[in-house]
Amino acid sequence: MATPQITVVNLRKQFLPAGEEATALDGVNLAVDKGEYLAITGHSGSGKTTLLSILGGLLRPTSGTVSIEGCDIFGLSADGLARYRVEKVGFVFQSASLLPSLTVKENLLLPSLYAPRREKGRFEARALDYLSGVGLLPKADAFPGQLSGGEARRVSLLRALMNGPGILLADEPTGDLDEGAEQQVMALLETFHREMNMTLILVTHSKDIALRARRRLTMSRGRVLEGPA
């Protein structure tokens, strides 16, 4: 039996807002194989975003472990964790999260600044190739303010893929988009998942979107209620 790519053991996260204890994650266990397509659903405050943020190395848990390909990522130094974020994982945020002072192309090249082995030419070629693939090449020099919501979200997705991550984490990637734009973004996500054999974990409120995934989990009050479908 192959070792899971992601192993989460007894993960807990507690916040203390204004002196009042709040448990965001309460003993989450999870295993995800390489190349899996997993959807996590649940009500607001159920702990979905916190779990995804911890998997992405954006937030340290209170206790428990997260192992990626056998490595406990929270046993790493701050720099090691940053290297994990740049090399292993891509993160798509709830909003487009593009830097307004940079053009579309420059936003795509931003991760190259932090990649350990920078090959400017390779990143530039990849950025233009990706933009061409989604029909946004004419907007390469446009600023985020000049893009539609769907366009901005697709650029954000492409940016998460620039370093060729093995895991793609998407937090409500179509949250505020109309149906047409939602379909475009989902199609793009799934195409990359398929073609690059990338593990795709997405958090969504939408049951329709969750149904597209091969495996689904529901979270409530910081716990995973259902096992693999």
Added chain:
Amino acid sequence: MSLFMLAIKNLMRNVLRSAALFLALFVLSGTLVSISLLAAALTQSIELSRQRLGADVMVVPSGFSGTAEDLFLVGSAGSFTMKDAGEFQRAVLASEGVKAASPQLFVVSAPLPCCSVSDTMIVGYDPETDFVITPWLQGRRAGGEKQAPDDVVVGADILAGVGGRLKFYGHEFLIVGKLERTGMRYLDSGMFIPLEGVRTMIAESKGRAQKALSIGPDEISCLLVKLREDANAEKFALRLEHRHPDKKALLTDEMVRKTAGSLAIPLKGMALMFILQWAASLFLIGVVHKFSVDERRFELGIMKALGATDANIRSLLTLEIVILSGAACFAGIASGLLLIRTFSSYLSLTVKVPLVLPQGTALAGLVSAAFAVSLCSALAPALFSALRSSKIEPFYLIRGEVRRKEQG
């Protein structure tokens, strides 16, 4: 895409914020370099003025000490005389501790057609005994040739060149030399003619000039005295004034120090103003930078999520402030230098203190120190904000929250 380009784009995004920081640092560095230059010029002028004037004591007619001080220190044109020059010079030379004594006669050119230039100091001096003018003669004259009575040596500020002719009170003089620049208007803007030539000019003025000069053949304006190293200038001055009550012996050191001292209070006031301004600038820079970094938390969080390390974030924020403050300090210091250089003559005349601005290495050192102090003033509060923000986890930065306490 490079870190430098990213920093530039970030600075250009919020022009108002960048302009506020630029202005604060521009004024800070400009003020710092201006005050430092003035203070250095003032301190330096005491020693340099003494050296450049060459004399330890200047004997002038009693009642003209103020006019003489203005004349020597800031080059204000003025004329006064005392009689029995020859006898007095001999008496001084015979005094204890005197190494050399040289007479000078001051005449101010008239705003009339008989003079090529008006309101300029014509200094009659004795080339045989002189120790003030000759050391500043550019390249010296070929073969040490003696200056003829109708020859004039001009100060560095006089536009006319060697070979040109100048007319004073109807008498024509040939320009035979130019003095090196000294930084003192008395030397830089004067016309230096042998006493013999000036006396001829005075005698002929009755027939040749629109205005006749009434200075007797045995009158001089001052006697410059150089003392032996072991002599006490103050004692010499007291003895001389006792023996010659109609004369005033001005001590070069005291004269320069007294006028420089009169500027000490305004200069201290300026220094206090600068300290207050410095503190206000530090506060302003700190506040603006804190708000700026807080406003950009989401953006910094995205960068960290994309793989930026704490050091990458610190480098970016530091680079931004280095670029902005570097440019502001450079512009401020350049403006301060330009301002002081442009108005130093005016300032010198207004406050009646010679201002010899630092040159070469001294100037470079002063400018470097002002640049370093200004830059550090900007960097210190900015680095604090950068350090604080760089350590926050991306999750909190993206959500725009202050890091919350965690249990466990």
